[in-house]
Amino acid sequence: MACETLLLFGATGDLARRMLLPSLFVLHADGLVPDCLQIVGTARSMLSDAEWRTMARQALAQFLPPDRIDDAQITSFVERLRYQPLDASQPEGFAALADKIGDSPRGIAIFLSTAPQLFEPTIAGLKAAGLTGENVRIGLEKPLGRDLASSRAINDAVASAFPEERTFRIDHYLGKETVQNLLALRFANMMFEPLWNANGIDHVQITVSETVGLEGRIDFYDEAGALRDMVQNHMLQLLALVAMEPPASFDATAIRDEKVKVLRSLRRIDADSAPSHSVIGQYAPGASRGEAVPGYTDELGKASHTETFVALKAHVDNWRWQGVPFYLRTGKRLPSRQSEIFIQFKQVPYSIFAKRGGRLKANKLVIRLQPEEYIRLLVMAKEPGMDREGITLREVPLDLSLTHAFAGARKRIAYERLLLDLIEGDPTLFVRRDEVEAQWEWIDAIRAGWTANQMEPKPYGAGSWGPSAAIALTERDGVSWHD
Numbered sequence: 431m432a433c434e435t436l437l438l439f440g441a442t443g444d445l446a447r448r449m450l451l452p453s454l455f456v457l458h459a460d461g462l463v464p465d466c467l468q469i470v471g472t473a474r475s476m477l478s479d480a481e482w483r484t485m486a487r488q489a490l491a492q493f494l495p496p497d498r499i500d501d502a503q504i505t506s507f508v509e510r511l512r513y514q515p516l517d518a519s520q521p522e523g524f525a526a527l528a529d530k531i532g533d534s535p536r537g538i539a540i541f542l543s544t545a546p547q548l549f550e551p552t553i554a555g556l557k558a559a560g561l562t563g564e565n566v567r568i569g570l571e572k573p574l575g576r577d578l579a580s581s582r583a584i585n586d587a588v589a590s591a592f593p594e595e596r597t598f599r600i601d602h603y604l605g606k607e608t609v610q611n612l613l614a615l616r617f618a619n620m621m622f623e624p625l626w627n628a629n630g631i632d633h634v635q636i637t638v639s640e641t642v643g644l645e646g647r648i649d650f651y652d653e654a655g656a657l658r659d660m661v662q663n664h665m666l667q668l669l670a671l672v673a674m675e676p677p678a679s680f681d682a683t684a685i686r687d688e689k690v691k692v693l694r695s696l697r698r699i700d701a702d703s704a705p706s707h708s709v710i711g712q713y714a715p716g717a718s719r720g721e722a723v724p725g726y727t728d729e730l731g732k733a734s735h736t737e738t739f740v741a742l743k744a745h746v747d748n749w750r751w752q753g754v755p756f757y758l759r760t761g762k763r764l765p766s767r768q769s770e771i772f773i774q775f776k777q778v779p780y781s782i783f784a785k786r787g788g789r790l791k792a793n794k795l796v797i798r799l800q801p802e803e804y805i806r807l808l809v810m811a812k813e814p815g816m817d818r819e820g821i822t823l824r825e826v827p828l829d830l831s832l833t834h835a836f837a838g839a840r841k842r843i844a845y846e847r848l849l850l851d852l853i854e855g856d857p858t859l860f861v862r863r864d865e866v867e868a869q870w871e872w873i874d875a876i877r878a879g880w881t882a883n884q885m886e887p888k889p890y891g892a893g894s895w896g897p898s899a900a901i902a903l904t905e906r907d908g909v910s911w912h913d
């Protein structure tokens with residue numbers, strides 16, 4: 431008998447094949463989930479258990495790193511898998527789903543990723559089938575709405591069956607190891623926090639650049655655009671972790687209380703400030719990693735006003751961050767895949783080296799999330815020598831390469847961590863409703879600002895760093911993007 435069940439909606443979809451099944455397999459292989467956990471998959475396709483298991487085997491063969499492939503472990507993993515076809519728009523099917531799950535005394539964790547219009551019927555179906563009891567928690571994958579109003583409607587539908595403490599909103603960036611390491615860097619070390627404010631920091635940059643284009647997600651992406659797809663969730667979560675006050679403890683309430691305060695302190699970018707504080711772009715034909723690639727509208731097959739690039743100048747209006755710009759930038763078809771947080775510290779108040787020719791650069795801290803994971807502090811050092819011609823100072827990196835420092839530790843992908851937390855019921859790395867709503871409120875004002883100013887995305891060549899206006903956005907302040 432199963433002691434616990436993970437119920438996977440969208441079981442035949444891209445996310446399940448690429449990320450969820452491989453992550454679950456690794457948790458299984460590493461002995462991190464109970465032996466009696468069963469994984470029930472559901473989707474519209476009329477598959478049997480055996481057919482879904484075959485699909486899972488194919489997905490594992492395709493998406494697991496080669497060193498993780500182990501036939502015996504794969505065989506024991508797929509034995510956990512069971513499948514129930516379901517048309518979530520039809521209430522009748524949910525009883526069969528409940529039968530398939532059977533008894534699950536230690537509880538059920540649901541992973542729900544579905545089209546927006548299916549949220550309400552799915553929740554209603556789960557409720558009617560008795561799948562919303564006290565030992566059931568629900569994980570929700572994006573997109574959870576396209577603005578504040580639609581996000582509230584989804585949250586209300588979910589709240590009618592699941593209280594907030596059993597609702598786990600996924601932002602997979604919070605599952606990334608270096609993102610969690612940011613908390614360790616800030617709150618497990620003495621040397622950063624005293625400088626972590628407007629006295630010590632000149633500005634912050636957050637870049638999430640991708641080389642990929644549409645990747646076949648035509649309908650979804652064209653409806654969303656870069657602001658909703660990346661800034662509303664991932665980038666604002668990164669900003670909140672950088673800017674938040676020290677939480678009282680490492681627990682879900684304390685951390686999320688501090689994040690939401692930051693999100694609510696974001697200065698609105700509205701109709702007045704949108705033209706000076708935001709830049710939007712859409713990729714035109716160009717070259718990506720040495721190959722000619724088509725433009726966005728060619729891939730889409732129609733004209734579009736959707737932005738594939740956005741750059742913003744944001745401010746957190748509180749004491750700690752007064753006067754410190756947070757520059758955010760994300761886009762598709764940029765020159766490299768690079769996610770990082772870049773902290774530019776202030777210059778020393780006075781240079782004792784100036785009269786001896788020494789030039790100073792202000793310290794910088796780079797927190798690189800991907801493709802590599804490292805934290806690098808750039809500090810000034812004197813070049814070795816007799817200094818007869820003056821003192822030469824040079825910026826040198828103090829590197830904390832997480833890949834090297836923890837070489838023995840297996841690099842885990844975000845969904846491994848988040849699925850395990852969902853199964854075990856730890857909400858710390860999930861997003862609370864008040865955070866999501868504060869995020870949407872800020873994003874909606876920006877979109878309204880674009881509409882009021884009739885702002886259209888400016889074209890940029892695929893493989894470039896976005897429209898030139900994005901460079902001007904920071905250069906006006908005497909700041910260069912850290913590429």
Ligand code: BG6
Pocket residue numbers: 640659660769
């Ligand atoms: C997703 C977006 O949330 O994040 C995608 O919908 C994007 O458009 C992806 O490609 C990026 O995630 P990662 O982990 O590859 O940086």
